[in-house]
Amino acid sequence: MASPEIVAVVLAIAYLLLAAREHIACWACAFISSAIYTFVFWDVSLLMESMLNIFYAVMAVVGWYEWRYGGSKRGGLSIGRLAYWQHICIILGALVLAGLNGWLMQRFTSAAWPFLDAFTTWASVLTTFLVIWKILENWLYWLVIDSISIYLYLDRGLYLTALLFAVYLVIAIFGYLHWRKLWLENKQNSV
Numbered sequence: 095m096a097s098p099e100i101v102a103v104v105l106a107i108a109y110l111l112l113a114a115r116e117h118i119a120c121w122a123c124a125f126i127s128s129a130i131y132t133f134v135f136w137d138v139s140l141l142m143e144s145m146l147n148i149f150y151a152v153m154a155v156v157g158w159y160e161w162r163y164g165g166s167k168r169g170g171l172s173i174g175r176l177a178y179w180q181h182i183c184i185i186l187g188a189l190v191l192a193g194l195n196g197w198l199m200q201r202f203t204s205a206a207w208p209f210l211d212a213f214t215t216w217a218s219v220l221t222t223f224l225v226i227w228k229i230l231e232n233w234l235y236w237l238v239i240d241s242i243s244i245y246l247y248l249d250r251g252l253y254l255t256a257l258l259f260a261v262y263l264v265i266a267i268f269g270y271l272h273w274r275k276l277w278l279e280n281k282q283n284s285v
Contacts, residue, residue, distance in 0.1 A: 102130040114269035121158035142215035233270035
């Protein structure tokens with residue numbers, strides 16, 4: 095029988111590959127993988143990562159709905175971009191939330207790496223909304239988040255998950271390039 099971490103890793107890779115191709119089935123893989131990871135992370139004292147995966151499971155349902163029925167014409171979303179000031183707000187928001195959350199965890203819990211754990215969690219929460227809304231730059235955010243996550247997982251002995259996030263880095267590059275190509279095509283077709 096496969097370990098829960100292995101099953102979660104396989105489903106997480108499927109999620110990202112399908113998301114990069116804009117395939118709605120990505121959300122089913124995300125839901126199951128996130129449910130499994132909730133328990134995996136709790137067992138290694140990455141408390142915020144565990145909570146994050148509860149959020150991911152809920153957002154998998156929201157993501158499926160938005161990709162299926164969302165958008166201004168209620169016929170699904172197309173890839174879009176944000177203004178620079180919006181990115182600055184997102185980054186500052188993630189840093190402030192992580193600082194406060196990290197301080198609280200350091201003071202009141204036994205969490206490993208409270209500030210990094212909090213940063214990857216809050217940055218992931220905000221970036222998940224960018225995925226749901228099909229914002230092109232979400233892939234760039236994931237490059238930073240996934241790089242930090244690799245360190246956390248190696249430190250906690252989650253070697254398969256660290257490998258998963260190394261694969262995520264590669265997929266995020268291809269996801270960005272693919273979504274950018276689609277965005278440019280859509281932009282040219284709408285002119």
